[in-house]
Amino acid sequence: MWDVDLPAFDPATAPAEPLALFTAWFAEAVAAGQVEPHTMSLATTDEEGLPDVRTVMLHGADASGWSFATHADSRKGRQLAARPHAALGFYWPAQGRQVRLRGPVTAAPSAESQSDLHARSTGALAAALTGRQSQVLGSLEELARRSEAAWERAQREPDAPVPTWTLYHLRPQAVEFFQGDARRRHIRLNYRRTEDGWATELLWP
Numbered sequence: 001m002w003d004v005d006l007p008a009f010d011p012a013t014a015p016a017e018p019l020a021l022f023t024a025w026f027a028e029a030v031a032a033g034q035v036e037p038h039t040m041s042l043a044t045t046d047e048e049g050l051p052d053v054r055t056v057m058l059h060g061a062d063a064s065g066w067s068f069a070t071h072a073d074s075r076k077g078r079q080l081a082a083r084p085h086a087a088l089g090f091y092w093p094a095q096g097r098q099v100r101l102r103g104p105v106t107a108a109p110s111a112e113s114q115s116d117l118h119a120r121s122t123g124a125l126a127a128a129l130t131g132r133q134s135q136v137l138g139s140l141e142e143l144a145r146r147s148e149a150a151w152e153r154a155q156r157e158p159d160a161p162v163p164t165w166t167l168y169h170l171r172p173q174a175v176e177f178f179q180g181d182a183r184r185r186h187i188r189l190n191y192r193r194t195e196d197g198w199a200t201e202l203l204w205p
């Protein structure tokens with residue numbers, strides 16, 4: 001499965017809460033040359049309770065949770081409005097590592113969402129200004145026209161508001177760290193939120 005030297009992971013020395021371990025593993029993924037370690041799968045459920053999944057960028061992980069941004073009127077945005085729960089999945093093959101999170105999701109206030117967007121690149125603003133995410137597109141020419149206009153506006157007006165653009169925070173109830181092992185003795189350490197902190201347990205691989 002992995003033709004790389006996998007790091008050792010001793011769950012007995014893991015921190016008491018998952019954010020510290022995630023932060024350490026993220027830094028180690030960057031140091032190991034993992035391509036795009038900040039991309040993650042975001043799973044939601046539709047109005048019938050059926051699963052849906054796509055890739056999004058991690059905008060940060062801190063006391064407010066694991067954050068990502070998208071349009072509130074996109075498919076995922078509508079799903080989150082109806083069922084504000086999601087799961088996130090990271091896969092870092094450079095070290096045979098996976099991190100999974102599940103929990104409720106809240107939308108940040110508009111000012112926080114807009115300042116997160118305006119701190120990003122012109123391309124990110126242009127993409128957000130293009131809008132209509134997840135709607136049916138009539139033709140690629142239509143996209144080219146709208147995208148061109150969005151790029152011009154993003155360059156001219158770096159603080160242009162995008163009312164649908166929303167920063168979301170996932171507050172995990174559970175976070176699982178998976179360390180792959182060449183002999184398939186993979187280590188799974190699961191953190192579960194309790195009333196006053198976190199409980200941990202090992203899981204069979």
Ligand SMILES: Cc1cc2nc3c(=O)[nH]c(=O)nc-3n(C[C@H](O)[C@H](O)[C@H](O)COP(=O)(O)O)c2cc1C
Pocket residue numbers: 039053054055056057058068069070071074075076077133134
């Ligand atoms: C590497 C990568 C990163 C992406 N990051 C984002 C993102 O941060 N926000 C976003 O809205 N879409 C992002 N997308 C696009 C989504 O995967 C998806 O196509 C889009 O958000 C529409 O999803 P929906 O129809 O489920 O709402 C990214 C796609 C890829 C491949």
